[in-house]
Amino acid sequence: xxxxxxxxxxxxxxxxxxxxxxxxxxxxxxxxxxxxxxxxxxxxxxxxxxxxxxxxxxxxxxxxxxxxxxxxxxxxxxxxxxxxxxxxxxxxxxxxxxxxxxxxxxxxxxxxx
Numbered sequence: 306x307x308x309x310x311x312x313x314x315x316x317x318x319x320x321x322x323x324x325x326x327x328x329x330x331x332x333x334x335x336x337x338x339x340x341x342x343x344x345x346x347x348x349x350x351x352x353x354x355x356x357x358x359x360x361x362x363x364x365x366x367x368x369x370x371x372x373x374x375x376x377x378x379x380x381x382x383x384x385x386x387x388x389x390x391x392x393x394x395x396x397x398x399x400x401x402x403x404x405x406x407x408x409x410x411x412x413x414x415x416x417x418x
Contacts, residue, residue: 338363 340348352359387393 348359348362351357352362355362384393388395
């Protein structure tokens with residue numbers, strides 16, 4: 306989206322553009338990540354087996370992890386909203402486990418008969 310440039314800056318549009326980075330693009334510079342030796346050796350082994358660079362493997366792993374984290378966060382937020390709005394009633398944890406234990410005992414008795 307183009308921004309209106311004040312008349313005092315019209316002759317300096319290229320400087321204005323260079324000095325104001327796009328707001329939608331965020332990029333981290335190189336980042337140091339400390340790994341346990343076991344993890345590092347597993348990455349190196351996988352890189353050797355697949356022919357892919359270790360950095361690519363780490364990038365893919367982080368991308369997948371962040372996608373999964375976002376999905377979990379979305380699910381938790383949705384469940385919280387359902388409970389808060391009254392669409393869903395929360396269960397008492399102890400009561401839920403007691404029901405599971407009764408059901409398990411009942412299933413075991415049926416299997417024996």
